[in-house]
Amino acid sequence: MRRKRKYNVTEKKMKIIAVETRPVAIFFLLLVLIIIVFSVLHDQFLSGRNIATLLKHASVAAMFALGATFVVVVGHFDISFPMVSSLAGMTTSFLIAKEVHVMPSIFAGLTVGVAFGVINGVAIGVFKLPDIVTTIATGAISWGLAWIYSGGAYIWENALTSGILEINDAIILGVPLPVILMVSLFFIGFLILHQSRYGRGFYATGDNRVAAIFSGVNAKYYIVAAFAFCALTTSLGAIMSNASQGSGSVRVGLVFLLPAYAPVFLGNAVFRKTTIYGTFLAAMFISTMLNGFTLMAVPYYYSDFIIGIVLIVALSLSTDIVVKGRKAKRSVRLPNANEEVVS
Amino acid sequence: MTDYRLEMKGISKAFFGVKALDAVDFELKPGETHALLGINGAGKSTLIKILSGTYHKDAGAIILDGQTIEINSPQDAMNHGIATVYQDPEMISSFTGYENIFLGFETEKKGSFARIDRKKLHAKAQRILKQFPAKVDLTRPVLELNAVEQEIIAILRALSRKMVVLVLDEPTSILTENEKQVLFRLMDLLKERGIAIIYISHRLEEIFQVADRLTVIRDGQNVATMEAKEVGADHMAIAELMLGEKMDHLYPVKTPSVGEEMLAVSGLSFEDRFQDISFSARIGQILGIFGLVGSGVEELSKVIFGLVPSTRGKLQIRGRDIQLRSPRDAIQNGIFLIPGDRRREGLIDVQPLAFNVSLASLRRVVNFFGFIRRKKEKKEVSELIEQLAITPADVNLKVSYLSGGNQQKVVISKGLFTEAQIYIFLEPTAGVDVGAKASIYNLIRQLSDRAAVILISSDCEEISGMCDHVMAMFKGRVTLDEAVGRVTPEEILLCGVKGSTT
Numbered sequence: 137m138r139r140k141r142k143y144n145v146t147e148k149k150m151k152i153i154a155v156e157t158r159p160v161a162i163f164f165l166l167l168v169l170i171i172i173v174f175s176v177l178h179d180q181f182l183s184g185r186n187i188a189t190l191l192k193h194a195s196v197a198a199m200f201a202l203g204a205t206f207v208v209v210v211g212h213f214d215i216s217f218p219m220v221s222s223l224a225g226m227t228t229s230f231l232i233a234k235e236v237h238v239m240p241s242i243f244a245g246l247t248v249g250v251a252f253g254v255i256n257g258v259a260i261g262v263f264k265l266p267d268i269v270t271t272i273a274t275g276a277i278s279w280g281l282a283w284i285y286s287g288g289a290y291i292w293e294n295a296l297t298s299g300i301l302e303i304n305d306a307i308i309l310g311v312p313l314p315v316i317l318m319v320s321l322f323f324i325g326f327l328i329l330h331q332s333r334y335g336r337g338f339y340a341t342g343d344n345r346v347a348a349i350f351s352g353v354n355a356k357y358y359i360v361a362a363f364a365f366c367a368l369t370t371s372l373g374a375i376m377s378n379a380s381q382g383s384g385s386v387r388v389g390l391v392f393l394l395p396a397y398a399p400v401f402l403g404n405a406v407f408r409k410t411t412i413y414g415t416f417l418a419a420m421f422i423s424t425m426l427n428g429f430t431l432m433a434v435p436y437y438y439s440d441f442i443i444g445i446v447l448i449v450a451l452s453l454s455t456d457i458v459v460k461g462r463k464a465k466r467s468v469r470l471p472n473a474n475e476e477v478v479s
Numbered sequence: 480m481t482d483y484r485l486e487m488k489g490i491s492k493a494f495f496g497v498k499a500l501d502a503v504d505f506e507l508k509p510g511e512t513h514a515l516l517g518i519n520g521a522g523k524s525t526l527i528k529i530l531s532g533t534y535h536k537d538a539g540a541i542i543l544d545g546q547t548i549e550i551n552s553p554q555d556a557m558n559h560g561i562a563t564v565y566q567d568p569e570m571i572s573s574f575t576g577y578e579n580i581f582l583g584f585e586t587e588k589k590g591s592f593a594r595i596d597r598k599k600l601h602a603k604a605q606r607i608l609k610q611f612p613a614k615v616d617l618t619r620p621v622l623e624l625n626a627v628e629q630e631i632i633a634i635l636r637a638l639s640r641k642m643v644v645l646v647l648d649e650p651t652s653i654l655t656e657n658e659k660q661v662l663f664r665l666m667d668l669l670k671e672r673g674i675a676i677i678y679i680s681h682r683l684e685e686i687f688q689v690a691d692r693l694t695v696i697r698d699g700q701n702v703a704t705m706e707a708k709e710v711g712a713d714h715m716a717i718a719e720l721m722l723g724e725k726m727d728h729l730y731p732v733k734t735p736s737v738g739e740e741m742l743a744v745s746g747l748s749f750e751d752r753f754q755d756i757s758f759s760a761r762i763g764q765i766l767g768i769f770g771l772v773g774s775g776v777e778e779l780s781k782v783i784f785g786l787v788p789s790t791r792g793k794l795q796i797r798g799r800d801i802q803l804r805s806p807r808d809a810i811q812n813g814i815f816l817i818p819g820d821r822r823r824e825g826l827i828d829v830q831p832l833a834f835n836v837s838l839a840s841l842r843r844v845v846n847f848f849g850f851i852r853r854k855k856e857k858k859e860v861s862e863l864i865e866q867l868a869i870t871p872a873d874v875n876l877k878v879s880y881l882s883g884g885n886q887q888k889v890v891i892s893k894g895l896f897t898e899a900q901i902y903i904f905l906e907p908t909a910g911v912d913v914g915a916k917a918s919i920y921n922l923i924r925q926l927s928d929r930a931a932v933i934l935i936s937s938d939c940e941e942i943s944g945m946c947d948h949v950m951a952m953f954k955g956r957v958t959l960d961e962a963v964g965r966v967t968p969e970e971i972l973l974c975g976v977k978g979s980t981t
Contacts, residue, residue: 332849333841340838343827349786350824351839351893352810409829 163406174428194423195318199373200396203366210362211342212267216275217370221389223282224249224371229384230285233293253367261359292383304379326412405450484509484675490539501699512676514690522699531563532556562637563646576617577604627658718969730944731924738762741931747792752778753955760931767946775955784816785809815894819905825890833874840897884915943968953978
């Protein structure tokens with residue numbers, strides 16, 4: 137009798153492990169599969185030059201996704217970063233045009249972005265305003281400000297001579313600098329979220345804010361930190377995107393809403409929780425696929441269409457996996473209403 | 480024809496092999512108010528839920544006006560004229576009173592686009608309302624109405640269809656004294672029309688005011704049905720019936736020793752929830768606080784844990800005045816609350832055991848740079864879950880895969896991991912099976928050897944079985960403050976449900 141019970145426990149555990157590792161295996165199989173398919177279809181796909189281009193393009197999108205990961209982990213949603221990062225990018229370009237040195241210009245752009253992140257975090261974490269509506273509003277404010285510098289026109293003065301293009305094009309030990317920057321930021325994100333005590337605070341806040349507070353976790357600070365970090369990496373992404381175009385665009389961040397959230401939720405679907413490594417792998421997966429389609433001369437405007445389909449398929453596959461006859465709980469948690477501790 | 484409007488015969492119901500109701504007989508006469516009494520978990524709400532179609536009975540028969548009926552869904556119950564009004568009636572709060580009354584029955588015409596004649600509906604609702612002395616503005620959205628007006632609308636809603644039996648589940652818990660009188664007058668009028676009322680309440684004084692007969696349910700059985708007049712005002716006899724024999728073996732042997740005073744509370748108040756609470760908690764002693772929902776005990780625990788600031792009064796830890804601004808503050812000062820709502824307040828259930836247990840004191844498992852030392856964490860958490868016999872003993876397993884009792888032990892482990900000196904347990908055994916109950920009680924007793932323990936519960940057996948000193952709270956005030964040996968569980972119960980023993 138006792139032995140039988142023990143067996144059941146292990147069996148249950150095996151089932152849980154099987155359920156949790158299966159999507160990961162499928163994901164890697166798919167990744168290998170698309171690499172094989174594209175390398176067969178196009179002989180340039182695996183060339184060194186294409187891989188460098190792929191990674192450089194992926195860097196910007198991945199940095200947007202990194203920021204979004206933190207906001208999703210604390211159980212919230214940020215719609216403002218496409219606009220806030222545009223403001224940050226325009227701030228940097230404006231200062232460069234005014235002959236301010238490149239590093240202070242970048243720093244000023246990031247500061248403006250982070251300031252908006254902190255405003256978001258305080259409004260949502262401390263004053264408990266609803267996240268989506270709040271970030272739509274703060275996004276609108278920042279985008280309005282972004283237009284003031286040039287009335288919405290591209291800012292290209294001094295871009296060529298300021299040194300920002302060199303930063304974007306620099307190659308260290310054969311690796312483009314933006315890639316190094318992106319990988320380092322992911323590594324820092326990984327250390328914070330998966331290795332440090334603060335990671336526990338971020339997850340606890342997002343998974344069950346009330347229980348986190350009951351455990352002595354200062355949930356407000358984690359929400360502020362998540363929005364601020366999101367603003368930081370997305371602003372940097374926008375500045376890098378401007379650098380690669382050679383001019384500051386008021387619309388630079390706008391295209392990154394889907395490329396930011398798709399890897400977060402695809403990673404969530406694969407690893408059954410929102411993680412830094414999940415976001416990273418999913419971002420690489422999506423970029424590889426888009427790069428392959430570009431080589432095949434599929435028009436660029438199909439990219440949102442493709443990412444959208446990948447995201448929907450991943451979400452629907454991950455939510456109906458059955459554990460022991462019972463439907464597994466959705467691991468994707470949409471931002472829930474700010475719950476009061478005392479009712 | 481029988482004399483009874485409703486008969487329930489030999490009703491049995493088991494949940495996962497545990498009997499909640501064991502061959503219960505219950506009869507209801509037309510035009511009577513019949514009170515249903517019992518402590519938490521006695522089975523009275525199970526009986527009501529079978530009658531209202533929420534649960535299916537395992538055995539027995541329900542006979543309405545001499546005919547055996549089957550109730551398989553809340554819809555069936557409504558069609559037979561059995562209406563249930565809960566303490567917080569569910570309504571669409573932005574709709575007006577009359578719209579709620581006729582919700583889903585707005586028109587007799589078929590089709591999605593059949594016109595709703597609001598004037599006619601309003602007039603119809605007014606006609607029903609006029610039969611009663613109550614005044615309610617039916618044209619206002621219900622969210623603007625007070626609690627009793629909302630309850631009246633819920634009753635009118637039931638009246639607008641067929642109604643022969645009305646179940647009122649704790650209808651007065653959120654009503655003021657005046658509002659109660661309005662409700663009681665309405666009940667009298669319903670009785671005159673032959674409607675039979677089942678009345679559930681914890682408040683004994685009310686029951687003797689409104690009930691004609693009463694039935695006591697204990698451990699899933701009908702232990703007594705009697706005329707209210709018969710009992711007179713002998714509340715003690717009722718309390719004894721509700722409690723029955725005590726289950727002594729469930730509770731560990733008491734080993735009180737009066738140690739150092741850890742926590743002293745004096746004159747503590749919080750808004751209108753509780754006033755002027757004073758007590759002290761010592762090592763070696765379990766302090767029990769008995770109180771029902773609304774008595775202020777839950778708010779008291781939250782004030783002591785720093786979740787909400789007190790409006791008045793003083794908190795001292797080891798003789799030192801202290802201001803708590805957050806649970807974080809409280810934990811750093813050696814206080815830990817094992818909350819009442821495990822799923823909402825106690826657990827991050829999508830995360831593994833180790834995550835949950837170490838969450839409140841991560842400083843114990845991090846290195847100088849703030850990185851988690853997983854091996855150390857695994858070792859220390861494993862030791863703790865082995866000590867508490869949590870199964871399965873796997874630190875990487877998500878907490879949602881554990882049973883209720885084991886989940887509660889995880890919350891307790893989290894508290895133990897903080898090595899606090901003051902522990903507050905709020906309803907520690909709610910939703911926990913008997914086996915786990917006994918081991919949680921043992922744990923609490925062991926803990927009292929090295930920490931001050933405060934046990935807050937609405938189960939007065941638990942309080943008298945576990946505690947060395949007992950307090951009871953009623954409507955935000957202390958109504959009893961005694962050593963456990965000097966009061967009976969019956970007295971504790973009465974102080975908590977009506978404020979005094981007389």
